[in-house]
Amino acid sequence: MKTFRIGGVHPAENKLSAGKAIQTLGLPKQAVFPLSQHIGAPAIAVVKRGDMVKVGTKIAEAGGFVSAPIYSSVSGKVSKIDTVVDASGYRKPAIYIDVEGDEWEDSIDRTTDLVRECSLSPEEIVAKIKEAGVVGMGGACFPTHVKLCPPPGAKAECVIINGVECEPYLTADHRLMLEKTEEILVGVTLLMKAVKVTKAYIGIESNKPDAIKCMTEKAQAYPGIEVVPLKVKYPQGGEKQLIDAVIRRQVPAPPAIPINVGAVVQNVGTAFAVYEAVMKNKPLFERIVTVTGKSLKNPSNFLTRMGTPMSQLIEAAGGMPEDTGKLIGGGPMMGKALVSAEVPICKGSSGVLLMNDKEASRAEVQPCIRCAKCVSACPMGLEPFLLATLSAHREWERVEKEDVMSCIECGSCQFTCPSHRPMLDYIRQGKGTVGGIIRARNAKK
Amino acid sequence: MNLILVAVLSLGAIGLISAVVLFVASKKFAVYEDPRIGRVAEVLPQANCGGCGYPGCSGFAEACVKAGSLDGKLCPVGGQAVMTRVAAILGLEAVATEPKVAVVRCNGSCEHRPRMTRYDGVPSCAIAHATYGGETGCTFGCLGCGDCVSACQFGAIRMNPETGLPEVDANACTACGACVKACPRHIIEIRPKGKNERRVYVSCVNKDKGAVTRKACEVGCIGCGKCVKVCPFEAITLTDNLAYIDPAKCKLCRKCEQECPQGAIIAVNFPPRKPKAEVPVEETKMEVESK
Numbered sequence: 001m002k003t004f005r006i007g008g009v010h011p012a013e014n015k016l017s018a019g020k021a022i023q024t025l026g027l028p029k030q031a032v033f034p035l036s037q038h039i040g041a042p043a044i045a046v047v048k049r050g051d052m053v054k055v056g057t058k059i060a061e062a063g064g065f066v067s068a069p070i071y072s073s074v075s076g077k078v079s080k081i082d083t084v085v086d087a088s089g090y091r092k093p094a095i096y097i098d099v100e101g102d103e104w105e106d107s108i109d110r111t112t113d114l115v116r117e118c119s120l121s122p123e124e125i126v127a128k129i130k131e132a133g134v135v136g137m138g139g140a141c142f143p144t145h146v147k148l149c150p151p152p153g154a155k156a157e158c159v160i161i162n163g164v165e166c167e168p169y170l171t172a173d174h175r176l177m178l179e180k181t182e183e184i185l186v187g188v189t190l191l192m193k194a195v196k197v198t199k200a201y202i203g204i205e206s207n208k209p210d211a212i213k214c215m216t217e218k219a220q221a222y223p224g225i226e227v228v229p230l231k232v233k234y235p236q237g238g239e240k241q242l243i244d245a246v247i248r249r250q251v252p253a254p255p256a257i258p259i260n261v262g263a264v265v266q267n268v269g270t271a272f273a274v275y276e277a278v279m280k281n282k283p284l285f286e287r288i289v290t291v292t293g294k295s296l297k298n299p300s301n302f303l304t305r306m307g308t309p310m311s312q313l314i315e316a317a318g319g320m321p322e323d324t325g326k327l328i329g330g331g332p333m334m335g336k337a338l339v340s341a342e343v344p345i346c347k348g349s350s351g352v353l354l355m356n357d358k359e360a361s362r363a364e365v366q367p368c369i370r371c372a373k374c375v376s377a378c379p380m381g382l383e384p385f386l387l388a389t390l391s392a393h394r395e396w397e398r399v400e401k402e403d404v405m406s407c408i409e410c411g412s413c414q415f416t417c418p419s420h421r422p423m424l425d426y427i428r429q430g431k432g433t434v435g436g437i438i439r440a441r442n443a444k445k
Numbered sequence: 446m447n448l449i450l451v452a453v454l455s456l457g458a459i460g461l462i463s464a465v466v467l468f469v470a471s472k473k474f475a476v477y478e479d480p481r482i483g484r485v486a487e488v489l490p491q492a493n494c495g496g497c498g499y500p501g502c503s504g505f506a507e508a509c510v511k512a513g514s515l516d517g518k519l520c521p522v523g524g525q526a527v528m529t530r531v532a533a534i535l536g537l538e539a540v541a542t543e544p545k546v547a548v549v550r551c552n553g554s555c556e557h558r559p560r561m562t563r564y565d566g567v568p569s570c571a572i573a574h575a576t577y578g579g580e581t582g583c584t585f586g587c588l589g590c591g592d593c594v595s596a597c598q599f600g601a602i603r604m605n606p607e608t609g610l611p612e613v614d615a616n617a618c619t620a621c622g623a624c625v626k627a628c629p630r631h632i633i634e635i636r637p638k639g640k641n642e643r644r645v646y647v648s649c650v651n652k653d654k655g656a657v658t659r660k661a662c663e664v665g666c667i668g669c670g671k672c673v674k675v676c677p678f679e680a681i682t683l684t685d686n687l688a689y690i691d692p693a694k695c696k697l698c699r700k701c702e703q704e705c706p707q708g709a710i711i712a713v714n715f716p717p718r719k720p721k722a723e724v725p726v727e728e729t730k731m732e733v734e735s736k
Contacts, residue, residue, distance in 0.1 A: 083657070089577025090584050091653060339562050339577060362565050425567040425576075432575055 001206060003231035004241040007379040009412045011168050011234055011333065013207060016292050017299040018171045022179055024303045025316055027099050031074045031307030032344040033059060034086045034094040038141040040066030045095055051078045056105035056283055059095050068143045069133040073285035073305035076100040087329045089339050108282045114182050115279040118190060125194040125278055132277030133284045137269030138162060138237060139330055141348035144270055148194045150259045157262030159191050159200040160246050161271055164230060164237040166205060167331025170351045172288040173268050175301045177211040180272055181218045187271035188225055190278050195264050201246045202227045205236060234333060235410035239265045241379050254405045289313060289345055293354030295321035304345050310352050311341040325360030328353040333411050366419035374413035374423060380406045384413035388423040391430030396437060399430040407431055481534060482510050488530045489520055494598050496521040496621025515540050522619040544638045545620035547613045551587040551632045552648040552711065554608035557663040558583055574629035582661030585651040587611070587632055596627035615642060637692050641714065645690060645697055648711040652685040666709040672701035
């Protein structure tokens with residue numbers, strides 16, 4: 001079975017909610033929409049206090065090309081435009097809407113019928129995706145339309161769909177593939193049409209045999225789409241790892257991007273959002289969120305409106321267990337510890353994980369024993385122990401020379417380290433600082 | 446015997462030739478260096494802290510000699526005494542400079558600012574700052590990991606375990622600014638030491654709205670602007686819900702300290718206040734009536 005060639009680890013899968021069908025979560029009392037839910041410029045609010053909005057009303061405009069508009073997920077009244085503590089742990093500008101009823105914009109097709117025929121041109125498809133505020137649903141939140149507009153000189157050869165879901169615990173994509181199979185496949189054909197290619201691969205890890213079976217069967221009706229079962233290995237969901245696993249091509253070091261090797265990678269969640277945006281005229285305002293944890297009563301997958309506080313999801317899944325040590329937005333490997341359960345669900349919130357005290361606490365740091373496990377685990381072929389030490393000593397020039405910018409922050413090094421060294425903490429700092437130095441240098445030129 | 450003679454002669458010849466080559470080279474490729482640079486460098490403290498803005502003490506010495514004036518040049522470590530000696534060597538006039546000191550502008554101790562989360566990552570402020578807003582509700586205040594302490598070459602900063610905040614020893618502090626650069630939250634500021642070492646400053650850098658700040662910290666600046674109104678010298682400005690006292694304009698009257706409802710303005714090295722007289726009470730009453 002295929003997989004990527006360099007490094008990788010295999011954390012315990014813990015897919016507790018894999019067998020749980022997607023449930024629709026009730027409306028929140030108040031929905032909060034942070035204006036920066038994506039990579040790039042924050043969106044600009046186009047509503048003001050006291051405005052009435054419907055489900056699907058645009059409440060914020062894209063703040064540039066690399067940006068995305070934001071739509072209301074609820075109907076009601078804009079109560080204020082203030083700040084909210086988001087997943088980053090800092091206060092960011094946000095729109096607050098008090099929910100009244102559930103009135104949708106008339107333009108949205110609310111039927112569940114499958115629509116297959118699309119007469120739009122590639123440019124029109126991209127424009128619709130851009131207008132609907134679709135971003136990468138895997139967690140990075142990169143605006144989708146930007147990936148669909150290849151830079152001059154680069155040409156797409158195939159679309160690769162990420163159904164890997166290599167993060168332990170998370171099952172949102174898995175359930176989506178089982179329950180919205182045809183919609184995803186139509187979404188993939190739309191993406192293929194948008195970038196003018198005839199071939200698409202859907203990579204799915206072999207720990208989801210039901211999804212592989214279901215997708216393979218249905219994909220036969222869609223020419224050019226091939227399902228590729230992959231060996232279970234973390235971080236296969238990383239863009240560069242997935243490209244290597246599926247089409248055996250390696251993306252060179254930054255500033256090269258996947259399109260330079262002819263690949264456009266999109267998540268299954270994104271493919272579904274593209275389907276809804278183009279065929280159903282429905283902008284991105286709800287998503288599947290996995291709520292999980294070993295001590296949680298009822299780990300589940302919820303279809304959640306954006307802006308819902310995480311506390312409501314936790315309540316619906318049986319309430320916060322008493323032994324909760326950390327609340328994590330996303331999965332355990334790349335997710336982020338949150339400061340409060342009131343953080344709203346955003347476009348990139350794939351999961352809410354409640355770790356118990358024992359799991360959550362870091363083990364005592366021991367000296368490096370030079371075992372080089374981190375080197376063999378690194379999927380980018382870097383030397384994490386070296387990068388961490390250099391960052392700790394603030395040797396930025398050498399950190400840059402050792403290709404810190406290639407780090408995808410997957411945490412495999414730290415996961416595999418027998419001395420529990422906090423390597424990623426240091427490497428992230430190095431990456432941030434070197435990134436700043438490079439930007440300053442480019443600005444000077 | 447013959448062998449020894451050959452050895453002595455040949456080595457002697459090599460030595461002579463080398464001596465001639467070295468002599469010629471030293472004359473031909475000699476670089477003239479102002480001897481005063483060395484003499485100035487000798488009186489500098491050799492801390493190489495970079496606080497003067499030049500790369501190390503020799504860099505500063507060179508800059509002093511070349512500039513021809515000591516205007517705007519100060520060795521923060523050596524202070525006025527060293528600058529006077531430098532001036533004497535160069536035959537220039539020593540420019541009087543105000544002594545400065547590092548000031549920590551956060552008073553959010555454990556008691557004033559309740560902890561809401563627990564940070565268990567690498568004990569470094571820079572990393573904690575990049576990770577999230579911090580253990581308390583205040584995303585601007587001190588993180589307490591002590592990057593400033595490790596940046597200080599003079600042992601002038603220490604963490605107070607009771608408050609969880611750094612404290613500057615004004616006598617040991619040379620105002621080199623290393624801690625200012627090390628602090629990712631820009632809490633530490635270099636301010637003039639002031640007359641009799643008396644200083645008044647806003648001990649807060651929180652730019653959140655008043656209600657948010659008040660919730661997070663008992664002594665945070667809520668941006669109410671009362672101090673701006675009460676200041677007779679227009680030394681206080683209010684930007685982004687945060688007051689700032691300009692040390693150049695402040696006359697140390699301490700009216701703002703009394704006025705601040707949060708106790709965010711701190712006055713150090715003042716004698717204890719006399720018990721309140723009748724006059725100021727009447728004044729405030731009149732003010733209220735006029736409003």
